[in-house]
Amino acid sequence: MPDGDRAGIACRALSKSWPGGVQAVAVFDADFDAGRTTALIGPSGCGKSTLLRLIAGLEQPDDGQVRIGGLDPARQRRQGTISVAFQDPSLLPWLSAAQNVALARKLARQPADPGKLAHLLRLVGLEGFAATRPAALSGGMRQRAAIARALVTAPQVLLLDEPFGAVDELTRRQLAQDLPPLWQTQGTTALLVTHSLAEAVLLADRILVLSPRPARIVADIAVPLPHPRRPDLTDSPAFRRIEAQARAALSLPAGAT
Structure with a gap:
């Protein structure tokens, strides 16, 4: 992806509270360089997923702002430049796995690309299940379809919330090896929420x-x-060394992940 098409992310003084006075994010400032992958780690319930939703424009901050490539996230979403894969795959039950993945290109007003679709389904281990509807897929397979859907549009910004959390350990390792080059070689700006220090x-x-x-x-x-x-x-x-540095910042014991 040419440098001019890359989109960095700027978060300025973001704050977000939920009903009942639960403060999820407080005065969060960060810049995420275009074309780089950043992992967000922290205790359960600390606000990682809320941050992703604010950056995606799916939630509005109480204070502060987010800019992606200098633009409001909602505008970027309308242009099809942001892809999100959350823990819930949210596949449409009446469409097949392949149709769910291909729908992302249609919504982003991109032409169909059967070759890319087949390649992604093969990479995520769904080659033999392209015509299968979500109800007949395992939870891990539905999650893999959601990851393929997030990648099929070659987005400028990719937001991943525990993307490999619902798959078995062997598949998780394989996906962690096969999928990142897809967004790294495209110059995608990626944010990854994970509880695994090794994965981060x-x-x-x-x-x-x-x-x-x-x-x-x-x-x-x-x-x-x-x-x-x-x-x-x-x-x-x-x-x-890097893993130990992250563990120390989390104040985790040596055997924890």
Whole structure:
């Protein structure tokens, strides 16, 4: 993707509270460089998913603003430049797996691309299930379809909330190896919410560690490891150092992930 088509993200003094006075995000400031992948990690319920929804324009902040490529997120969504994959795959039950994935291109006003569709379904392990409706797919397979749907439009901004959380460990490792090059080579700006420190180090160029609710940045960790990153990288001293740094910021014991 040419540099001029890339979109960075700027969050300025974001705050968000839910009914009952629960403050999810408080005065959050961050810039996410175009074409880079950032992992957001933090305690459960700290506001990571709320941040993604604010950045996507699916929720409005009480204060502050988000700009993506200098534009309001809602405008970017209308232009089809933002893709989101949340923990709930939210597939349309009357469409097949392939039709659910292809629908994203139609909604983004992009022409059909059967070759890319078939390639993505193969990568996520759904090649033999293209004609299958969601009710007949396992939870992990539905999640894989949702990931393919998020990638099929070649978005400028990709927001992923625990994208591999519903799949088995073997599939999770394979997807973590096969899928990131798709958005990295396109120059996509990606934000990844994960509870796995190893996954954060393996996939991201940068890790933001968030505090308990309301979400504030307590550590900003660079991940200067070369791409592409193979799974055996997890055994390297450099990988272990970064993982230990993130664990210390979370104040987790050595055996925790």
